[in-house]
Structure formats: structure tokens, C-alpha cells
Amino acid sequence: MKIHYLTIGEVAKLSNISVQTLRYYDRINLFKPIEINPSNQYRYYRNTQLYYLDIIKSLKYLGLSLEEVQSALTLKPEELVVYLENQEKRIEEQFQRLKKTKQVLQRKKEQIQAFALDPNMMTVSIKKEPAQKIVKIKTDNMKVDDIPNREYGRISKVLEDEGSIFDTLYGGAFPLQRYEFLYDINYDYLFAYIVTDKDFKEKYEDVEISTLPAGEYLSISFVLENDEYEVCYQKLIDYIEKHQIVVNPIVYDIWMPINYTASKEDEFLVELKIPIQTT
Incomplete structure (x- = not known):
């Protein structure tokens, strides 16, 4: 192979690497010139050295740091x-x-598009939804206005242990019936959505991996203020009776925070949804 010498400028042009980078490679002993003229400090490289620059560029492309590249260059082929x-x-x-x-x-x-940007707020609609995996935890005498820190903390811990995360949507389930007062409602369980497809490795004594079934749901969404919860729940009951819809007697209420700053007042969007029975 014919050998000839290149200046640092020629190497920079041929390798598409800046002169400053080549000088840096020299300082850290990653890629050194074959000769430095002692009188003017000009760097000279053999044309065969360009091959090693290609190797360095290839290793960097793989995401290796310069330190890792230096280590890799010392390895034998195997x-x-x-x-x-x-x-x-x-x-x-x-x-x-x-x-x-x-x-x-x-x-x-x-979620934000379907929930927060819903144009039919406080209006009953029918939604078709896919099956959604959830983590749920049974509750005892848990009311709508209770703050379930312990329960959701436990759900969050299980999700993190399984390599998932706690969704910002969370909810509860309670029996469908007429309630004289909102505070007569008791949740059967609380739940959070599983936002990844990963299968859970462990079984847990206090929480259960379950699924909200696919199908059509009666749905109504609203901003949680004043008596909107009671008003919208009543709208669902009236809609069922007026249209004689056969439903599964369970209500899912889904909560989504719409204020993400802890220093401000709590604000929530709520969706109430009831599964429609399939014939």
C-alpha cells in the first residue's frame, strides 16, 4: 500500500471531522498524528490512519463515549x-x-383529548371504549369526598415495582342505584389504569390486576364544582330510565386533575360512566 502524509487540514476535510476535534483527539491520546514538526508544531498523518478514524466514528455512532471508544480500540477482535x-x-x-x-x-x-377537551360537558353520551387494564384495591366505607392517600399510594407502589407508572387518571367503582345523598355512596374498590403492556410478574394479596371490559358506556363529564356530581349522576339515572337502556349496575367515576401546580387549589375533571349490557 502506497503511504503518503496528510496535514491536519487534509485529514479534517477527508474525514469530515473538524481540526479542533482532531487536536482534541491528539490531546487525549485517542487519535495521534504520526509526526509533529518540532519547528512549527504542524501535525502530519499517514493516509492509512484514516481507517482508524472511521472506526472511532463508527463506535461513536453506536453511542459510546470517547472514554468507551478508547477502551474498545484496545480490544482484540473476539x-x-x-x-x-x-x-x-x-x-x-x-x-x-x-x-x-x-x-x-x-x-x-x-386522555386529554377525549377527557379534558370533551365538547359535550355535562351531557350524557354513549362512548365505545377498548378494554383497559387496571390495578384495583378493595375499600371499606370509602366515600366520594375521602382522600384515599393510603390506597393510591399502595397502587402506585405496585405499579412502580412492576416497572410501570401511576397514571394521572384514577377512579373508583360503586353500585348503580338512586342515592338520597352523595355521601351515601361507598366505593367497592379504587383503581388506576395500567399504561404499559407489560405483564405483571407478581400476585399481590391486597391489590388485583383486572380489566375494565370493552364495549359501550353511558358517559358524562364535568368539572367538579358545587353540586355538579349529584346533577350529572341524576342525568345518567334519568337517561337510563327514559331510554330504557339495560346496563350493568356499576358506576365508574374517573378523576383527572386539571391543575398540576400543588400550590394552587385542587381542580378536577370527573367522568361518570356505566357499562351498557350487550345483547
Whole structure:
């Protein structure tokens, strides 16, 4: 192979790497010139050295730091294969993590669009919904206006243990019937949505992995103020009776905070929904 020498400017142009970067590589002993003229400090490289720059660029493209690149360059071919296999596994893990993050982002966007931007506030509508996995915990004498910190804290812990996260939507379920007062309602259980597709590894004594079934639901949404809860619940009851709709006698109420600053007053959107029986 014919050998000839290149200035640092020529190497920079041929490799598409800046002169400043090549000088830095020299200082950290990553890629050094073959010769430095002692009188003017000009750096000279052999044309064959460009091959090693390509290797450095390839390793950087894989996401390696310069320190990791330096270590990789000292490996024998068989050692480099093992090293690259480990990098491949790491990248695959990152890829799967990003996929899950994308799922959560898409879900959150859809929730806000369907819930907070609902144009039919305080109006009964029929919605078709997919099956949704939930984590639920049974309650004892839990009222609508109670603050279930312990229960949701436990649900959050289970989700984190399973590599998921606590959704900002959470809710409860109670029997469908006429109530004289709002405070007569007792939740059967509280729940939070599972926002990832990951299967849970463990079984838990106090919480259960379940599913809200796919199908049509009677639904009404409102901002929680004054007596809106009672008014909207009554609208659902009246709608069922007026249209003689056969429903499963359970009410899901879903809460979504619309104020994300802890220093401000609590504000919530609430959706009440009742599953319609299939024939």
C-alpha cells in the first residue's frame, strides 16, 4: 500500500471531522498524528490512519463515549465482538424503554383529548371504549369526598415495582342505584389504569390486576364544582330510565386533575360512566 502524509487540514476535510476535534483527539491520546514538526508544531498523518478514524466514528455512532471508544480500540477482535454484543443489548433495552415512553405519551395525549377537551360537558353520551387494564384495591366505607392517600399510594407502589407508572387518571367503582345523598355512596374498590403492556410478574394479596371490559358506556363529564356530581349522576339515572337502556349496575367515576401546580387549589375533571349490557 502506497503511504503518503496528510496535514491536519487534509485529514479534517477527508474525514469530515473538524481540526479542533482532531487536536482534541491528539490531546487525549485517542487519535495521534504520526509526526509533529518540532519547528512549527504542524501535525502530519499517514493516509492509512484514516481507517482508524472511521472506526472511532463508527463506535461513536453506536453511542459510546470517547472514554468507551478508547477502551474498545484496545480490544482484540473476539473481545470486540463480545463488547459490541453487550452494546447491542443495551441499545435494545433503551429502544424498548423508548417504545414504552411513546405509548405513555400517546395515551396521555388521547386522555386529554377525549377527557379534558370533551365538547359535550355535562351531557350524557354513549362512548365505545377498548378494554383497559387496571390495578384495583378493595375499600371499606370509602366515600366520594375521602382522600384515599393510603390506597393510591399502595397502587402506585405496585405499579412502580412492576416497572410501570401511576397514571394521572384514577377512579373508583360503586353500585348503580338512586342515592338520597352523595355521601351515601361507598366505593367497592379504587383503581388506576395500567399504561404499559407489560405483564405483571407478581400476585399481590391486597391489590388485583383486572380489566375494565370493552364495549359501550353511558358517559358524562364535568368539572367538579358545587353540586355538579349529584346533577350529572341524576342525568345518567334519568337517561337510563327514559331510554330504557339495560346496563350493568356499576358506576365508574374517573378523576383527572386539571391543575398540576400543588400550590394552587385542587381542580378536577370527573367522568361518570356505566357499562351498557350487550345483547
